[in-house]
Amino acid sequence: MISLPEPIVRVEKLTKHFPVQISFLRGFRKEQSYVHALDDADLSILKGETFSLVGETGSGKTTTGKCILRLIEPTRGAVYFDGVDIMKLDKEGMRQMRRNMQMIFQDPFASLNPRMTVGDIVGRSLENFGIAVGKKKTEIVLGLLEKVGLTPPEGLIHRYRHEFSGGQRQRIGIARAIASNPKFVVADEPVSALDMSIRAQILNLMKTLRNRLELTYLFIAHDLSVVRYMSDWVGVMYLGRIVEMARSEDLFKSPLHPYSEALLAAAVDAHSVGVRRKIAISGEIPSPIDLPPGCRFQTRCPVAKSQCSRSEPELIDVGKNHKVACFPESA
Amino acid sequence: MLLRVNGLKTYFYTSVGVVKAVDGLDFDIRRGETVGLVGESGSGKSVTALSILRLVPDPPGRIVAGQAFFEGTDLLKLTEEQMREIRGGRIAMSFQDPMTYLNPVMKVGDQIAEAIMLHQKLVKKSDAMEKAIEAMTTVHIPSPSARAKDYPHQLSGGMRQRVLLAIAVACRPKLLIADEPTTALDLIIQNQILGMLEEMQRGLELSLLLITHDLGIVAAVSQRVAIMYAGELMEFGSTKTIFTRPLHPYTKGLLESLPTVEKKEAILRSIEGTIPDLISPPSGCRFHPRCNYAMTICREELPPTEVAENDHVVHCHRWDELDAQ
Amino acid sequence: METVGSESQERLQPLKQLLDNSKGFWRRYRKNRVAVIGLGIVILFFFLAVLAAQIAPYDPFVMDPGSRLQSPSVSHLMGTDLFGRDIFSRIVYGTRISLFIGFVSATISAVIGIAVGAISGYYGGKLDEVLMRAVEIFIVIPTFFLILIIVAIFGGSIWNVMAIIGLTIWPSTTRLVRAEFLSTKEKEFVTAAISVGSKDAHIILREILPNAVFPAIVNMSLQVASAILTESSLSFLGLGDPNNVSWGWLLKDALRSMRSAWWDSVFPGIFISLAVISFNVIGDGLNDALNPYLKER
Numbered sequence: 003m004i005s006l007p008e009p010i011v012r013v014e015k016l017t018k019h020f021p022v023q024i025s026f027l028r029g030f031r032k033e034q035s036y037v038h039a040l041d042d043a044d045l046s047i048l049k050g051e052t053f054s055l056v057g058e059t060g061s062g063k064t065t066t067g068k069c070i071l072r073l074i075e076p077t078r079g080a081v082y083f084d085g086v087d088i089m090k091l092d093k094e095g096m097r098q099m100r101r102n103m104q105m106i107f108q109d110p111f112a113s114l115n116p117r118m119t120v121g122d123i124v125g126r127s128l129e130n131f132g133i134a135v136g137k138k139k140t141e142i143v144l145g146l147l148e149k150v151g152l153t154p155p156e157g158l159i160h161r162y163r164h165e166f167s168g169g170q171r172q173r174i175g176i177a178r179a180i181a182s183n184p185k186f187v188v189a190d191e192p193v194s195a196l197d198m199s200i201r202a203q204i205l206n207l208m209k210t211l212r213n214r215l216e217l218t219y220l221f222i223a224h225d226l227s228v229v230r231y232m233s234d235w236v237g238v239m240y241l242g243r244i245v246e247m248a249r250s251e252d253l254f255k256s257p258l259h260p261y262s263e264a265l266l267a268a269a270v271d272a273h274s275v276g277v278r279r280k281i282a283i284s285g286e287i288p289s290p291i292d293l294p295p296g297c298r299f300q301t302r303c304p305v306a307k308s309q310c311s312r313s314e315p316e317l318i319d320v321g322k323n324h325k326v327a328c329f330p331e332s333a
Numbered sequence: 334m335l336l337r338v339n340g341l342k343t344y345f346y347t348s349v350g351v352v353k354a355v356d357g358l359d360f361d362i363r364r365g366e367t368v369g370l371v372g373e374s375g376s377g378k379s380v381t382a383l384s385i386l387r388l389v390p391d392p393p394g395r396i397v398a399g400q401a402f403f404e405g406t407d408l409l410k411l412t413e414e415q416m417r418e419i420r421g422g423r424i425a426m427s428f429q430d431p432m433t434y435l436n437p438v439m440k441v442g443d444q445i446a447e448a449i450m451l452h453q454k455l456v457k458k459s460d461a462m463e464k465a466i467e468a469m470t471t472v473h474i475p476s477p478s479a480r481a482k483d484y485p486h487q488l489s490g491g492m493r494q495r496v497l498l499a500i501a502v503a504c505r506p507k508l509l510i511a512d513e514p515t516t517a518l519d520l521i522i523q524n525q526i527l528g529m530l531e532e533m534q535r536g537l538e539l540s541l542l543l544i545t546h547d548l549g550i551v552a553a554v555s556q557r558v559a560i561m562y563a564g565e566l567m568e569f570g571s572t573k574t575i576f577t578r579p580l581h582p583y584t585k586g587l588l589e590s591l592p593t594v595e596k597k598e599a600i601l602r603s604i605e606g607t608i609p610d611l612i613s614p615p616s617g618c619r620f621h622p623r624c625n626y627a628m629t630i631c632r633e634e635l636p637p638t639e640v641a642e643n644d645h646v647v648h649c650h651r652w653d654e655l656d657a658q
Numbered sequence: 659m660e661t662v663g664s665e666s667q668e669r670l671q672p673l674k675q676l677l678d679n680s681k682g683f684w685r686r687y688r689k690n691r692v693a694v695i696g697l698g699i700v701i702l703f704f705f706l707a708v709l710a711a712q713i714a715p716y717d718p719f720v721m722d723p724g725s726r727l728q729s730p731s732v733s734h735l736m737g738t739d740l741f742g743r744d745i746f747s748r749i750v751y752g753t754r755i756s757l758f759i760g761f762v763s764a765t766i767s768a769v770i771g772i773a774v775g776a777i778s779g780y781y782g783g784k785l786d787e788v789l790m791r792a793v794e795i796f797i798v799i800p801t802f803f804l805i806l807i808i809v810a811i812f813g814g815s816i817w818n819v820m821a822i823i824g825l826t827i828w829p830s831t832t833r834l835v836r837a838e839f840l841s842t843k844e845k846e847f848v849t850a851a852i853s854v855g856s857k858d859a860h861i862i863l864r865e866i867l868p869n870a871v872f873p874a875i876v877n878m879s880l881q882v883a884s885a886i887l888t889e890s891s892l893s894f895l896g897l898g899d900p901n902n903v904s905w906g907w908l909l910k911d912a913l914r915s916m917r918s919a920w921w922d923s924v925f926p927g928i929f930i931s932l933a934v935i936s937f938n939v940i941g942d943g944l945n946d947a948l949n950p951y952l953k954e955r
Contacts, residue, residue, distance in 0.1 A: 058519035073849055100855040112846040117868040127854035167607045178854060197373040198546065199623075202590035202603035224520065227549075231592035231601065251597060266594065268524035270549030273593040275576045278553040280528060283521050285475075286489055 009046035016079035054221040057239035104179040108191040110171035114163040121159035127182040169200035241298040248324040341399035350612035367541040369551030372561035425501035429513035431493035442481025452504035468499040491522035563619040570645035693943020696936035714747035737921035755904040763885035766824025771831025779839025838870035883937035
């Protein structure tokens, strides 16, 4: 019997609740309210794969990405990286672990320090992890800038963020992320803030680097066409829960959850002219504070039944590793 | 023909130089149709909208050339007083960020009613409120009488955009210019709003100038589309034709570089380079530094306006050559 | 093989960058005419202080009973005092003292204020609560009287005065720096710094502080003015340092002759006022000049 390879990242029951700021008058109430940004997320990513998390506002996808890297402290749950539960590491242990797990941020401008040169920004991790200093560090930084397509690097290393275009800034962000030779990179909406004609450049760069450096990506996005291009696996999130998870092609060809179906129907595409599908989903995303019992999607679901308001469906494997959190028709 | 724009040039005179934001734009909109105005940052699409409604801040901006014929009258030659009649009344505009344009200390119902009173010259507030609630129903705001008493910050992004659109169409304009109406919104809400815009068009015989950077949106809802790049028009014609058989290298390059939800692409071909600086833009055709097919003439001369079949306008020296290939 | 020249070129690059940024800074500063004048006056004072020995026509301590209380003349530009000492010379030498006290006090305050503000703003929690309560106590107590009492107890030597002023006025800087830290801490580039494994010290000193320090710099200018004024008041009340004659001390000496010899008190008063106003307008000018940086964030 062939044993399955251990996933490089495995997340168990990851949860994040944010306490709600109570207004002065309401502060006299006893109970504290919480925003359920993420509840009991389970997922695994194998080495070399690209796992995408898609969802709309409040889905919890960005929270998941930041929790996995412990840039936000999860309320509870475990995150195993190469078998080690990073939630159990102390401050210095976690800091050292960061060498292996990096992030590409959504806003290329805001994620670069306005008072630091590009060389300093990219080379920061090399110093932090004792990889290289001084001249050796500069050499590596020049190499990194070339790798991400910023040439000639010598002229750029002393410049500041406002001297670059959006696409160039994102390349700098990518160079920073790969500087410490990580195995795992979380990319948080890496092309959402970029112009259309630049997106393919960055996506192709990310693919090339993935192959060359044997990277594993957690790709967070709301644009389904980008997700289809980049991913091996996809997780669809709604109001803090993963509602469907499958191989990318399986999800796109046969989505099972009503929300996934709606998302795919709502997606507009330059390649399908004149097609705007009407979808049966009305209303808006409800408030994530003090959620009512049952399935979170019940208020907008076209096929909701009585069971849906009584209990929350679990994420169940319905074959070929395609998981859905929805009560079956027959029930 | 409802609106015809000829040779529009809008420049911004700044301390660091003259920004040629729109440099010679021609397009038109027919009654009842949706025309998409598509471009990336710096394309000049938003400035075009502001120019038509004479809302360009002066200084530093100025419309230096062109005409904008709306139902026969050149808007660019009217007085400010005359423009005020037109704005909101016959041409309405909605913006990307509703919060910036809604009064935060006024109930949304009152804001819609105010617009109605101004343009429909109604005297009684109660009449205007009735019409305001009607407008809110048209834009599918649930429980409109209750929502009318809310303040903008109490509403979600999608609701605010609907309120803005309600104000825009409350006075039955002939043309609605919608600048990025769904950019900040989620996919499903976007779908709802696009559907609502289509409905409004049919019900009110409204023409829509839809300004966006999202090619997918114009592909889905517009009959014709104008593709802008760095202040110039690249291509203008029926959406179906342009997206299935684009003639301009920029459009071709864009379509090749964008992934699709329909299938998994093996490789995307990207357009090299970056968007140019509008103070010293490239000479001749502004796309030439990034164009795979550029030749000497592209650097030297501005491409002439050529018309292919089906009123398909294209600004490229080599379009017919490339199309034949 | 790399030559020494190219490497030093490389090291010069950040300096050149700083100068480039500085050009914008001066351009914006120059827009505020009054601030430029203020800066001019301060530079003038600076020269007076440094070149006191060359500029002052007389020894400030030499008494000349024959020339008591002479009104301003060609030989004594600002007249003489009760003991026949040349007032102009005394003022010139006094510039040294007053400016020195002003700058040192403000520096002590800046160092403490920035340190406390940074730590409080960055770490938050209980530490922040405790420190902020301490800051509030200082703000509630009238600063001048506090300084007065402490100087009365510990003596008014120049070192005491500078230390005491510095140790009392830092809270205003702390509040400014803490506010900047609280907002900058949430910025994406700080999260990015954490994600690449930066330690707290690095984040505070090299990531946040360069972005957060500008209000503290503006405040420092205002605090130089405040320190000069405070010290002048202390000296006027007799609590200053007789060995280091500041402008305020000149005022004290002029008490007895105030009615009869106006020049004795008016000239030191003018200098004090000019200094205080100048540093205040420099603060304004700095605020305007640094603002685009604040906006650029």
